[in-house]
Structures are given as structure tokens and as C-alpha cells.
Amino acid sequence: MKKITGFIISLFLCFSLSACSGTDTKQYTLEFFNALHHTFQADSAHIRADILMDQDDPGEILADLCFDQKEQLELALTTDLKAGGRTQNNFLDFYIKDGRTYLNSLGTKTQSTADKIGLSADSKLTNLDPFLDMSDDELEKLFTRAEKEEDGTYRFDIDEHTLASILDSYGSVTIDHAVLEAKIEDSIVTYMKLDCDIHQKISSTSIDSSVRAVIHVSDYDTLQSVPFPDDLSSYKK
Numbered sequence: 001m002k003k004i005t006g007f008i009i010s011l012f013l014c015f016s017l018s019a020c021s022g023t024d025t026k027q028y029t030l031e032f033f034n035a036l037h038h039t040f041q042a043d044s045a046h047i048r049a050d051i052l053m054d055q056d057d058p059g060e061i062l063a064d065l066c067f068d069q070k071e072q073l074e075l076a077l078t079t080d081l082k083a084g085g086r087t088q089n090n091f092l093d094f095y096i097k098d099g100r101t102y103l104n105s106l107g108t109k110t111q112s113t114a115d116k117i118g119l120s121a122d123s124k125l126t127n128l129d130p131f132l133d134m135s136d137d138e139l140e141k142l143f144t145r146a147e148k149e150e151d152g153t154y155r156f157d158i159d160e161h162t163l164a165s166i167l168d169s170y171g172s173v174t175i176d177h178a179v180l181e182a183k184i185e186d187s188i189v190t191y192m193k194l195d196c197d198i199h200q201k202i203s204s205t206s207i208d209s210s211v212r213a214v215i216h217v218s219d220y221d222t223l224q225s226v227p228f229p230d231d232l233s234s235y236k237k
Helices: 002-010 022-040 136-140 160-167
Strands: 044-054 059-068 074-083 086-088 092-097 100-105 108-113 143-148 153-158 173-185 188-202 205-218
Touching (some): 022 136, 022 143, 022 153, 022 188, 160 173
Antiparallel strands (some): 074 086, 074 092, 143 153, 173 188, 188 205
């Protein structure tokens, strides 16, 4: 789960970055990650993500996530998949409520307990922050260049070797280009965009793809309720 989270977060950048000093890079890097940690600590929020994978068979994942962790963690994640000119709504839906998990995978509905995926009754999304335990020096090495605009928009060049090792410790993934763009408002990351070109080799098969992920965060600490389907009790145990 941490690798997936790290992958999605790491894919957010843009083009035409101007040079800046190493001091600025470190300062902007720490400002970004401090805001990212703060965002993970939200009592509640609404997150929308659009992940576009451009390869031989392009695909797009549209994800909608609502969570409330003021008391027990409640979470609703729904995803739609676009591929081959078709759209599959509710491709993979996942819910956490009252210490139980619920999964709807293309109409197959099952439920289990949250502890089976490593979550206790008082778990917080902060536990899924893949950068929380990294030192400032380790965080600084993630980016090779940074710039900041007056409106609070940050742009970073990501170190390709570091990102590749985060995505795959076996060395089958190489990154040719990776840029992250983020908007920080009131110490909260409200927008991120990651662009990267990925080369993956599995046995004798090579796959080249470009990935763009865009994330919007809203309703920080103000989400009224988490939307659950009415039939969770019917999901098979």
C-alpha cells in the first residue's frame, strides 16, 4: 500500500523549470513534505484523482476518495476505468466502516475485517504516509531542482534513480523523466500533478509508458459524511 501511495504521490510535476540554488531546493522540498504530512493528518477530506497511462493500450483511472478519521476510520473509494474506448464504472470500489472492509470488484462483493490489511480501530491515514519516516536529507535527495511561484505553486524535478527504487526494489523499472507540480494553501497540499516516463522490463518483455496523475484535495476537515452504498451488509463474508 505504501508503494502504491508513494507511486501516486511521486508522479506529480511539470515542464520548464528554472534553475535555483541548492538552498532553495532544500527549503521548497521541506515545505512541500511538511504540507504533505499535514494533509495526511486531516480529520476528513475529499480527494479526486485522474491517472492516465499512455502505452500500447492507453488507460485512465478516475478515483474518488472520501474519508473521515475523527474517530474510527471511515473511507469510501470508488474507481472508474477507461480503456479501449470503453468506460467501466465502479471498476473497483473499496470501503472501510465500523472496523470492517468492503470490496466491490466488478460486481463481486466481499467483506472482511480491517485488521487483515493491517488496520486497527484507531488507524489513521498518516500511517500510510510513505515519506513520514524519512529524514530531511533523504527527502532532499528526492528532488534535483525546485522552484516556487507567488501563488504557492511548487515545481520539482524528481531524481529518476530515487523514484525508480521507490517503485521497484528489484531494478526492473527505470525512469526517463519525472516532474512534480503541487499547490499548497494554508499548509495543505490541495493539488498535485505528476508526469513521468517509465521503462519496465519483465523477463524478456519491455514496456514503455508515460504516466500522468492529477490529484485534487477539497473539504479538508469539513467533509459532512462519507458516502457508503446501502447494501454493505449484503457483501459476502
